[in-house]
Amino acid sequence: MREGSPIGPVRRALKNTCPNCGEGSLFSSWLRMAPSCSSCNFDFSELDAGDGPASFLVLIYGALIVPLAFLLEVLASPPLWLQALLWGVVMLIATMKSLRPLKALIIGWQFRIHDPDKKYF
Numbered sequence: 001m002r003e004g005s006p007i008g009p010v011r012r013a014l015k016n017t018c019p020n021c022g023e024g025s026l027f028s029s030w031l032r033m034a035p036s037c038s039s040c041n042f043d044f045s046e047l048d049a050g051d052g053p054a055s056f057l058v059l060i061y062g063a064l065i066v067p068l069a070f071l072l073e074v075l076a077s078p079p080l081w082l083q084a085l086l087w088g089v090v091m092l093i094a095t096m097k098s099l100r101p102l103k104a105l106i107i108g109w110q111f112r113i114h115d116p117d118k119k120y121f
Protein backbone atom coordinates (compact mmCIF):
# COMPACT_ATOMS: atom_id res chain seq x y z
CA MET A 1 0.00 0.00 0.00
CA ARG A 2 2.72 2.44 0.95
CA GLU A 3 4.64 2.04 -2.29
CA GLY A 4 1.79 3.49 -4.32
CA SER A 5 1.02 6.37 -2.00
CA PRO A 6 2.49 9.70 -3.08
CA ILE A 7 2.27 11.26 0.40
CA GLY A 8 4.57 10.67 3.33
CA PRO A 9 3.83 9.49 6.86
CA VAL A 10 3.63 13.01 8.32
CA ARG A 11 0.93 14.06 5.84
CA ARG A 12 -0.93 10.81 6.41
CA ALA A 13 -0.88 11.42 10.16
CA LEU A 14 -2.03 15.01 9.68
CA LYS A 15 -5.03 13.60 7.83
CA ASN A 16 -5.69 11.53 11.00
CA THR A 17 -4.93 8.35 9.13
CA CYS A 18 -2.39 5.62 9.76
CA PRO A 19 1.15 6.88 8.98
CA ASN A 20 2.00 3.44 7.57
CA CYS A 21 -0.80 2.95 5.02
CA GLY A 22 -2.80 6.19 5.08
CA GLU A 23 -6.13 4.39 5.28
CA GLY A 24 -6.97 3.33 8.84
CA SER A 25 -7.84 5.87 11.49
CA LEU A 26 -5.04 7.10 13.75
CA PHE A 27 -7.38 8.09 16.60
CA SER A 28 -10.12 6.12 18.30
CA SER A 29 -11.52 9.26 19.95
CA TRP A 30 -10.66 12.96 19.97
CA LEU A 31 -7.15 12.54 21.43
CA ARG A 32 -6.89 8.81 22.14
CA MET A 33 -4.88 6.87 19.61
CA ALA A 34 -6.25 3.65 18.23
CA PRO A 35 -4.26 0.60 19.41
CA SER A 36 -3.58 -0.44 15.82
CA CYS A 37 -4.52 0.43 12.28
CA SER A 38 -7.88 -0.96 11.21
CA SER A 39 -6.60 -1.32 7.65
CA CYS A 40 -3.03 -2.68 7.84
CA ASN A 41 -2.92 -3.75 11.53
CA PHE A 42 0.18 -1.61 12.17
CA ASP A 43 0.72 -1.49 15.94
CA PHE A 44 0.61 2.11 17.19
CA SER A 45 1.88 1.23 20.65
CA GLU A 46 5.43 2.35 19.83
CA LEU A 47 4.23 5.74 18.62
CA ASP A 48 3.55 7.98 21.60
CA ALA A 49 3.58 11.76 21.56
CA GLY A 50 3.46 11.90 25.36
CA ASP A 51 3.22 15.44 26.71
CA GLY A 52 4.97 16.90 23.68
CA PRO A 53 1.92 18.50 22.01
CA ALA A 54 0.69 20.13 25.23
CA SER A 55 4.20 21.36 26.07
CA PHE A 56 4.66 22.90 22.64
CA LEU A 57 1.26 24.57 22.80
CA VAL A 58 1.98 26.08 26.23
CA LEU A 59 5.19 27.58 24.87
CA ILE A 60 3.69 28.76 21.57
CA TYR A 61 0.44 30.21 22.90
CA GLY A 62 2.13 31.61 25.97
CA ALA A 63 4.54 33.50 23.72
CA LEU A 64 1.64 34.81 21.63
CA ILE A 65 -1.02 35.56 24.21
CA VAL A 66 0.97 37.13 27.02
CA PRO A 67 2.18 40.02 24.81
CA LEU A 68 -1.37 40.46 23.51
CA ALA A 69 -2.70 40.62 27.07
CA PHE A 70 -0.08 43.25 27.95
CA LEU A 71 -0.95 45.20 24.80
CA LEU A 72 -4.66 45.14 25.62
CA GLU A 73 -3.90 46.28 29.15
CA VAL A 74 -1.84 49.21 27.88
CA LEU A 75 -4.35 50.23 25.21
CA ALA A 76 -7.70 49.71 26.95
CA SER A 77 -7.12 48.68 30.58
CA PRO A 78 -10.13 46.38 30.77
CA PRO A 79 -11.07 44.90 34.16
CA LEU A 80 -8.92 42.00 35.28
CA TRP A 81 -11.87 39.58 35.22
CA LEU A 82 -12.48 40.47 31.56
CA GLN A 83 -8.82 39.88 30.67
CA ALA A 84 -8.91 36.51 32.45
CA LEU A 85 -12.14 35.50 30.73
CA LEU A 86 -11.06 36.69 27.28
CA TRP A 87 -7.61 35.11 27.27
CA GLY A 88 -8.84 31.99 29.02
CA VAL A 89 -11.42 31.41 26.31
CA VAL A 90 -8.91 32.25 23.56
CA MET A 91 -6.38 29.80 25.04
CA LEU A 92 -9.01 27.09 25.45
CA ILE A 93 -10.30 27.38 21.88
CA ALA A 94 -6.82 27.62 20.37
CA THR A 95 -5.63 24.62 22.34
CA MET A 96 -8.68 22.52 21.50
CA LYS A 97 -8.27 23.33 17.80
CA SER A 98 -4.57 22.57 17.59
CA LEU A 99 -3.90 19.77 20.08
CA ARG A 100 -5.03 16.91 17.84
CA PRO A 101 -3.23 18.09 14.67
CA LEU A 102 -0.04 18.67 16.67
CA LYS A 103 -0.29 15.20 18.20
CA ALA A 104 -0.79 13.73 14.74
CA LEU A 105 2.22 15.71 13.47
CA ILE A 106 4.46 14.38 16.24
CA ILE A 107 3.20 10.84 15.63
CA GLY A 108 3.99 11.23 11.92
CA TRP A 109 7.51 12.43 12.74
CA GLN A 110 8.00 9.53 15.14
CA PHE A 111 6.89 7.07 12.50
CA ARG A 112 9.26 8.63 10.00
CA ILE A 113 12.16 8.34 12.44
CA HIS A 114 11.29 4.80 13.57
CA ASP A 115 10.02 3.60 10.20
CA PRO A 116 10.31 -0.18 10.37
CA ASP A 117 11.20 -0.49 6.68
CA LYS A 118 13.49 2.59 6.65
CA LYS A 119 11.80 3.84 3.49
CA TYR A 120 11.89 7.49 4.50
CA PHE A 121 15.60 7.92 5.15
Ligand SMILES: [Zn+2]
Nearest residue numbers: 018021037040
Ligand atom coordinates in the same frame (compact mmCIF):
# COMPACT_ATOMS: atom_id res chain seq x y z
ZN1 LIG B 1 -2.43 1.33 8.41
